Amino acid sequence: MDLDIDHLRSWIGREDSASEVLSPSLVHQFNATFDRTSGEAPGDIAPLLIHFCLAQPAVQTAGLGPDGHAARGGFLPPVPLPRRMWAGGEFTFQGDIRIGEEVRRVSTVRDVVLKQGRTGPLCFVTVNHEVTSDGRPVLNERQDIVYREAQNVAGMKTTPAPATVGDDVMQITPSAAYLFRYSAMTFNGHRIHYDKDYVRDVEGYPGLIVHGPLQATLLCQFAADLKERAPKTFRFRSLSTIFDTADFTVNAQTEGETMKLWTAQLGGPVAMEATAAW
Structure with a gap:
């Protein structure tokens, strides 16, 4: 399969953002899912990595691909390889998210790289997420996404x-x-x-x-x-x-x-x- 890496790299610099207030009910659901307990009242410190449940992209159902993901070519580049996986990343914690605060995520495509793996081509997309809570920086995340052939x-x-x-x-x-x-x-x-x-x-x-x-x-x-x-x-x-x-x-x-x-x-x-x- 031929990948137009120059075209895919034109997505570098694209941004997406969203915000959501962290409610006590979401923290309650999060704790129930993970069989954990923590404070669930406004002002309490939120559980670690609950930001994955906040301000997530909400594509209309008609805009989903056959795998249930958003169709290619929106915020993320339209990599034609069929399998998309979360390869890894890194978090730097700068503060606490507190229940009742407005959490804002600003995402930026930082890099698109094509490599050759043992089973075929691999396309790596690096995305940076900056997360604030009531305007305070609380988290910086690097997300590594890999696209590959079906296997x-x-x-x-x-x-x-x-x-x-x-x-x-x-x-x-x-x-x-x-x-x-x-x-x-x-x-x-x-x-x-x-x-x-x-x-x-x-x-x-x-x-x-x-x-x-x-x-x-x-x-x-x-x-x-x-x-x-x-x-x-x-x-x-x-x-x-x-x-x-x-x-x-x-x-x-x-x-x-x-x-x-x-x-x-x-x-x-x-x-x-x-x-x-x-």
């Missing part, structure tokens, strides 16, 4: 080594209800997270896929719980896929003022690895 996992011939177990471990059951709740909160229409027939018959996967942002949220919250305070920076990258076919673990290993974290399906390889720093 049926059943045809993969390599079997990565199983992940090690961390010093601290939490086990999660990725039920269909759990994944659907998170999709609903983040207004994510991507069918791989809730439509089992689609993900199996069209994309060739054995089960529903656990969201990258959901894994990042679990890892970041786990780090903050263990350290008893939010990190200053949190960076991560996705290495493999977690399906709803078995439980997965959230792992941590403290190394001084940094913490290594990772997720892995039971008996499977590392799915997402992360580093939190204070």
Whole structure:
């Protein structure tokens, strides 16, 4: 497939923005989804990474592509490769979002790069998100998105080594209800997270896929719980896929003022690895 990288790079510099007031009801739903407790009254500090549920793009249903994502060529460049995945990113925390404040997101396409992978071309799109709460800078996020050719996992011939177990471990059951709740909160229409027939018959996967942002949220919250305070920076990258076919673990290993974290399906390889720093 020929990709016109010059045309795709013309999207660099494009911006998108939106704002939303963080309500106590959304925090209540967020805590219920993650089986957590926190303050839910106006003025209380919001849970880490709840910004994924706020000010998200809301494309009309008629404007969605066959995979449930927004059709190509709006804010993000129209990369013609069929599979779009969240490859990783980094957060720098500058302050706290508080319940009842207006959260504003300003997103900018920073780079578009074409590379050649083992299975074909890969197109990486880097997006920067600046998040403010009642006008105060609270978070800067770099998001790495990768586009690639379709690949049926059943045809993969390599079997990565199983992940090690961390010093601290939490086990999660990725039920269909759990994944659907998170999709609903983040207004994510991507069918791989809730439509089992689609993900199996069209994309060739054995089960529903656990969201990258959901894994990042679990890892970041786990780090903050263990350290008893939010990190200053949190960076991560996705290495493999977690399906709803078995439980997965959230792992941590403290190394001084940094913490290594990772997720892995039971008996499977590392799915997402992360580093939190204070």
